[in-house]
Amino acid sequence: MDENNVKVIVPKSGKCSWGKCIFCGYGKEEHPVNVQVLKAWLDRQLLDFSGDTLKVYCSGSFLDDNQFPPEFRRYLVEKCKEKGIKHLEIESRPEFITDEKLKEFEGLDLMIGIGLEVADNDALKRIAKGFTVEDYIKAANLIHEHGFKVKTYLLVNLPIPNARELFHKSVEFAKKYSDKIVIMNLLPHGRTPMLDMWARGDWKPLSRKEFEGWVKDYLDDPKIEVEFETFKFVPSIPPEKRVYLKGVGKEFVDHPWYNIWQDWFARIYEPPAGRDIALFVPCSYTKPYSRSKTHKLIDRAIKSSGKEKRVHKLVISSPGVIPFEFNDHYPFNAYDWDEKLETPEIMKFYIEKNAERIENYLRNHKNHYKYFVAYFRLEAESLEALKRACDKLGIELKLGYDPETYKKLVEEGEKKPLFRAELLNQLSETLKNLD
Numbered sequence: 553m554d555e556n557n558v559k560v561i562v563p564k565s566g567k568c569s570w571g572k573c574i575f576c577g578y579g580k581e582e583h584p585v586n587v588q589v590l591k592a593w594l595d596r597q598l599l600d601f602s603g604d605t606l607k608v609y610c611s612g613s614f615l616d617d618n619q620f621p622p623e624f625r626r627y628l629v630e631k632c633k634e635k636g637i638k639h640l641e642i643e644s645r646p647e648f649i650t651d652e653k654l655k656e657f658e659g660l661d662l663m664i665g666i667g668l669e670v671a672d673n674d675a676l677k678r679i680a681k682g683f684t685v686e687d688y689i690k691a692a693n694l695i696h697e698h699g700f701k702v703k704t705y706l707l708v709n710l711p712i713p714n715a716r717e718l719f720h721k722s723v724e725f726a727k728k729y730s731d732k733i734v735i736m737n738l739l740p741h742g743r744t745p746m747l748d749m750w751a752r753g754d755w756k757p758l759s760r761k762e763f764e765g766w767v768k769d770y771l772d773d774p775k776i777e778v779e780f781e782t783f784k785f786v787p788s789i790p791p792e793k794r795v796y797l798k799g800v801g802k803e804f805v806d807h808p809w810y811n812i813w814q815d816w817f818a819r820i821y822e823p824p825a826g827r828d829i830a831l832f833v834p835c836s837y838t839k840p841y842s843r844s845k846t847h848k849l850i851d852r853a854i855k856s857s858g859k860e861k862r863v864h865k866l867v868i869s870s871p872g873v874i875p876f877e878f879n880d881h882y883p884f885n886a887y888d889w890d891e892k893l894e895t896p897e898i899m900k901f902y903i904e905k906n907a908e909r910i911e912n913y914l915r916n917h918k919n920h921y922k923y924f925v926a927y928f929r930l931e932a933e934s935l936e937a938l939k940r941a942c943d944k945l946g947i948e949l950k951l952g953y954d955p956e957t958y959k960k961l962v963e964e965g966e967k968k969p970l971f972r973a974e975l976l977n978q979l980s981e982t983l984k985n986l987d
């Protein structure tokens with residue numbers, strides 16, 4: 553497909569009339585409805601466009617008068633004709649697809665996307681889709697009667713019984729009514745029941761590999777598109793559910809928000825390309841970590857090693873393993889663990905839980921890294937957890953400094969040996985000596 557020939561626009565107007573599908577956060581967004589603003593916005597969008605295909609994605613229904621007043625729809629159709637845009641794609645729920653509305657698009661090659669997700673009424677009820685398979689069929693037939701095309705969206709990995717079997721049945725079903733099918737991976741938006749299901753451990757998103765297993769039979773079908781990620785997904789905890797996680801105890805290690813992120817880091821996240829030196833480091837009291845003295849000193853040591861572009865910093869702390877580029881994301885910027893309050897029992901739990909999390913992370917990402925370096929206090933629980941995970945996976949872990957220097961500094965009464973130039977210089981040397 554010639555990218556210059558296709559324009560994708562995402563007009564923000566009104567609200568999805570339904571807004572209850574359990575995986576969708578877009579449907580809960582609301583924007584002012586203002587025809588003049590929409591028209592001016594469209595003019596700007598199409599100003600330099602000379603292609604022949606326009607795709608309008610709207611999170612809801614382009615054919616819903618409350619979301620997109622008819623005056624704006626007519627304007628868009630006129631604009632398309634004026635600019636030589638022949639192919640138009642829009643999206644709508646079935647209840648808005650009527651004879652009258654379809655007539656508005658005469659003269660254009662129109663394709664309407666319908667989010668069917670799964671072709672089974674019981675499953676549709678479970679995901680709160682708010683329409684039935686029969687509604688979809690009626691709408692699809694009407695679209696075809698008008699000489700237009702149907703695009704059907706299906707979701708993999710829905711939280712329903714026999715999800716995989718129903719998915720394959722849905723693809724076969726959709727083929728009968730669709731000119732195009734888009735199979736999408738289910739990634740839960742912030743304000744959705746699916747995110748809570750993930751937090752409770754009742755459901756989890758698929759990794760890329762798992763997704764590929766679900767869709768492998770359809771890759772050669774010219775009618776079918778598969779999309780692992782339609783947007784750059786990271787777990788997003790809605791602001792109203794964010795709490796400052798201050799405390800020491802199992803609940804401040806094994807917290808659902810931490811667990812969601814740990815699952816995502818281990819199975820779905822991809823470490824940044826080219827960063828093949830995993831440098832495990834402690835957290836800091838100051839959040840985000842990047843503002844702390846600890847991390848500024850470590851960063852200086854990394855810089856002086858000349859390996860700045862190859863080092864991937866990974867913090868180990870009560871939330872688990874945290875790739876440093878997420879240090880200003882919630883909850884990693886909103887917790888506080890006071891080591892002075894630790895008990896032997898909680899230390900044991902911390903080590904076991906984090907050893908398991910590190911192991912999960914490294915099992916999936918160890919091939920990304922060539923070297924594994926640690927810079928913690930010798931007696932740190934995080935170091936113990938890291939050692940256990942590396943031992944289990946047969947990974948060679950290097951300590952960033954000479955333990956004898958560390959012990960000597962401690963004997964001399966140094967309370968913060970990691971801040972000392974002797975150890976920081978050794979860290980820099982350790983990194984410098986990696987080929």
Ligand code: SF4
Nearest residue numbers: 568571573576579612
């Ligand atoms: S999936 Fe579509 S119909 Fe459902 S809430 Fe989201 S925008 Fe609305």
